[in-house]
Amino acid sequence: MTDSGSRQVGRRRLLAIGALAGGAAVTGAAGAAVTAAAGEGTQRSMGRRRIPFDGLHQAGILAPNAAHGWFAAFDVRPGADTHRLRAMLQEWTAAARRLTAGVPSPGDDAMVTGYGPASLTVTVGFGASLLRRLGAPIPGALDPLPAFPRDAIDPARSDGDVGVLFTADDALVIAHALRTLTRLGNGAVRVRWQMTGFSTTGGVVAAPGATPRNLMGQLDGTGNPRPQDPGFAGQIFARDPAWMRGGSHLVFRRIRMLLDEWDRLPRHRQEQVVGRRKDTGAPLSGGTEHTALDLDKQNPDGGLAIPASAHVRQASAQANEGATILRKGFSYFDGHRPDGAPDAGLLFMAFQADPRNAFTRIQQRLSGADDLSRFLRHESSALFAVPGGCRPGRYLGQDLMEGL
Known part of the structure; x- marks a missing residue:
């Protein structure tokens, strides 16, 4: 203007x-x-918002909800050696520092000229396959996820040597960041798969910071742990090996929602399946959205207020020996399948110190006892070790790469 x-x-x-x-x-x-x-x-204001790149943890782990989330997995090209991968990580880090500050990187394509950083975060993780290629020890936390009942995993849209999560309040800003990293990685890596998701845009909901809704119409993320909660760091951030200190392990799952079947349920049954009111997000045991679950409360007829197979009960820390994950979710809607059903659902991401004691434990319970699982299909899966953040002058994964 x-x-x-x-x-x-x-x-x-x-x-x-x-x-x-x-x-x-x-x-x-x-x-x-x-x-x-x-x-x-x-x-x-949204365009000017900046989330600093450098810090103890990679910024995308604790960043607030963003309007857009894209995930891209890369495979190392044949012939790319450790020296080339190290140079790529150095180039990626330098570019991410500039992009998250709203500053063009060398060779910029001018796609976002005049745009601000829009809360961009760029979070990089390493798959077990990359560590194997580098000859580095593979920590137990990167053990392959087991197969779960009802999984329908597409190998072509799963796994990867390197995974990158982009979040921002503008999709063009993310597209530019992905293009930049892809260009800088040319010769070292190629895109294996990419998925795009969306969430609530700032200013759309009445209350600032309100919990976003998913495509089932439910508030999504109410029970997420907070950094100020006791034990948060130990549950979410890794302590070993040394190159992972300050980092976390990221589970990615593309979860298709069977929306047509879900919509056939009357609202009171949907609430029983989830265990929360659909309008306010309050647990069926009473209170408001953020009231703690009362898993023992009974209705006047003697039945459990939160049904035995309700999602919130089966996913709770109380039901999973304290297992806790930090969730990030973005809806996706990729048109319709050949049978006319929506190809839509959730790009689910969970950060934790060790998936064996967190996501895997929770998902094993959900796949067997959770009523909501009848309306979900897990179609893509990946696991990445997300190393700690950077100090100025250092690059992502430096402790790993220089320890080889």
């Missing part, structure tokens, strides 16, 4: 505010001007 245009919007805003102060009703064009000006301010 030109300076003249900015002054005009500012003048309209002042006129509207003056009318309100004088007790006049703001209607028609004046009311629209106030709404438009507020919207423009929100968009500018």
